[in-house]
Amino acid sequence: MGITFDILGAPGRDNALLVRIDSGQSIERLLFDCGDGCLNGLSFSEISAIDYLLFSHLHMDHIGGFDNYFRCVFNRKNKPNHIWGPSGTGRIIQHRFQGFLWNLNTKMSGTWRVTDIEKEGTSTIRLELAEAFAKIHIEECTVKQHLLIDRPKYVIEAYVMNHRTPSIAYVVREKTRRNIDTDRLEQMGLSPGPWINQVKNSSDLTENVLINGVSHSMATLQEALLVETKGDSIAYLTDFLLDDKTIAELAVILRGCKTVICEGQYRHSDLDLAHKNFHMTTVLSAQLASQAEVGNLILFHLSDRYRRKEWIEMLLEARELFPATHYPPSWQLEPLNQ
Numbered sequence: 049m050g051i052t053f054d055i056l057g058a059p060g061r062d063n064a065l066l067v068r069i070d071s072g073q074s075i076e077r078l079l080f081d082c083g084d085g086c087l088n089g090l091s092f093s094e095i096s097a098i099d100y101l102l103f104s105h106l107h108m109d110h111i112g113g114f115d116n117y118f119r120c121v122f123n124r125k126n127k128p129n130h131i132w133g134p135s136g137t138g139r140i141i142q143h144r145f146q147g148f149l150w151n152l153n154t155k156m157s158g159t160w161r162v163t164d165i166e167k168e169g170t171s172t173i174r175l176e177l178a179e180a181f182a183k184i185h186i187e188e189c190t191v192k193q194h195l196l197i198d199r200p201k202y203v204i205e206a207y208v209m210n211h212r213t214p215s216i217a218y219v220v221r222e223k224t225r226r227n228i229d230t231d232r233l234e235q236m237g238l239s240p241g242p243w244i245n246q247v248k249n250s251s252d253l254t255e256n257v258l259i260n261g262v263s264h265s266m267a268t269l270q271e272a273l274l275v276e277t278k279g280d281s282i283a284y285l286t287d288f289l290l291d292d293k294t295i296a297e298l299a300v301i302l303r304g305c306k307t308v309i310c311e312g313q314y315r316h317s318d319l320d321l322a323h324k325n326f327h328m329t330t331v332l333s334a335q336l337a338s339q340a341e342v343g344n345l346i347l348f349h350l351s352d353r354y355r356r357k358e359w360i361e362m363l364l365e366a367r368e369l370f371p372a373t374h375y376p377p378s379w380q381l382e383p384l385n386q
């Protein structure tokens with residue numbers, strides 16, 4: 049149960065984030081961005097199992113590896129095919145789809161939806177493989193502001209940030225887990241049955257539950273038996289201006305978030321450059337993590353203008369503000385004495 053993740057790609061190269069949400073019954077996979085070579089370490093079946101692809105924005109370093117993804121799933125039918133990103137994503141993805149020859153298209157099928165996320169809401173188009181992705185079908189908009197995806201076990205929130213162009217910050221939150229206290233169940237002399245799920249899932253405290261022919265109040269059963277555990281959470285923040293106003297706004301949204309994956313593009317002595325290019329420094333990312341009181345900060349998307357020694361210094365600068373700051377373990381950039 050819970051959320052696990054991998055940062056894909058190497059330090060100083062294109063990166064992406066693969067998130068797995070394990071509900072106990074199934075695992076859902078989310079891919080955030082898809083830079084060049086990011087999927088190289090994943091098998092065909094792992095790529096095919098990705099449920100949603102969510103782009104922060106469509107600069108080349110975030111979409112360069114898209115063809116590797118699309119090749120595995122272009123005619124997928126066992127899952128919905130859905131891509132999300134900022135304004136203009138639908139138009140760009142349609143061009144990507146049409147960048148191939150589809151002379152066999154009428155014999156094949158596959159339905160794709162692409163959603164543009166705007167400040168005011170979203171707009172979704174549908175593209176069909178059987179039509180060689182030539183026609184745009186406008187879909188009805190159903191998304192409430194910020195609440196992008198609402199699944200039984202988790203939600204994904206989206207926030208439009210400023211990278212001189214819109215860039216989307218995403219937060220994935222598992223819903224509160226509800227379990228039954230089995231010791232208490234035994235003490236009460238109740239035998240488990242289908243009624244357990246009724247107690248776990250009901251929000252109607254006035255209803256009654258029949259257990260072995262005896263009626264019990266839902267309110268009493270929930271009070272006695274339910275154990276609620278706060279779900280995991282993970283945020284994906286990259287490529288936007290992190291000024292004081294943005295830090296204050298994001299600190300409210302991210303308060304208590306367990307893991308924040310955040311760009312560490314520049315070192316803080318290059319703050320002017322970071323602001324000029326609407327990017328972050330590792331120290332600004334740490335300032336946000338500290339202000340939002342998050343659990344862990346994982347820095348990624350490092351600039352290749354620096355060498356390994358400087359990347360380590362950038363990590364140490366961030367740790368002065370927020371000690372629980374790390375690089376992905378696979379990068380082996382953590383200083384040896386830490």
Ligand SMILES: [Zn+2]
Nearest residue numbers: 105107211287
């Ligand atoms: Zn960018």
Ligand SMILES: [Zn+2]
Nearest residue numbers: 107109110287
């Ligand atoms: Zn970038």
